[in-house]
Amino acid sequence: MSPELEAKLRADYPLIFTAQPIGDPDDPEVPAVPTLFATWGVECGDGWYDLIDALCLNLQYATKIGAPQVVARQVKEKFGGLRFYSDGPNDYQAGMIQVAALMSTRLCEVCGKRGRLVPNDWIKTRCPEHEKADNE
Numbered sequence: 618m619s620p621e622l623e624a625k626l627r628a629d630y631p632l633i634f635t636a637q638p639i640g641d642p643d644d645p646e647v648p649a650v651p652t653l654f655a656t657w658g659v660e661c662g663d664g665w666y667d668l669i670d671a672l673c674l675n676l677q678y679a680t681k682i683g684a685p686q687v688v689a690r691q692v693k694e695k696f697g698g699l700r701f702y703s704d705g706p707n708d709y710q711a712g713m714i715q716v717a718a719l720m721s722t723r724l725c726e727v728c729g730k731r732g733r734l735v736p737n738d739w740i741k742t743r744c745p746e747h748e749k750a751d752n753e
């Protein structure tokens with residue numbers, strides 16, 4: 618994801634996209650380690666920015682009304698879909714993450730337009746225009 622959009626996600630959802638090392642709350646002896654997210658950031662295209670933004674808006678709202686705080690561990694594309702690995706989601710929030718993952722396989726990862734899973738060297742989600750661009 619472009620540094621500008623990633624910075625916007627980090628600024629809008631600082632509790633989800635924390636760069637702080639995370640320890641084990643049940644075991645203070647376990648040293649805190651930086652999350653993969655802190656190290657690698659959002660590893661997907663800009664086309665999923667709105668999807669991730671909408672997901673985080675809902676996750677954070679759920680926290681506001683009593684759900685746990687979700688903390689992103691790793692956010693990336695895999696097999697054409699969004700993977701949003703995190704700590705803390707309850708079943709309700711896990712459902713939101715699942716829907717976002719499913720929707721990502723219908724939205725072009727490059728531009729966000731309607732897309733489809735395209736089996737190429739790697740499976741990617743692309744709109745017709747970017748599917749064509751990948752093959753040129």
Ligand SMILES: [Zn+2]
Pocket residue numbers: 725726727728729730743744745746747
């Ligand atoms: Zn596209």
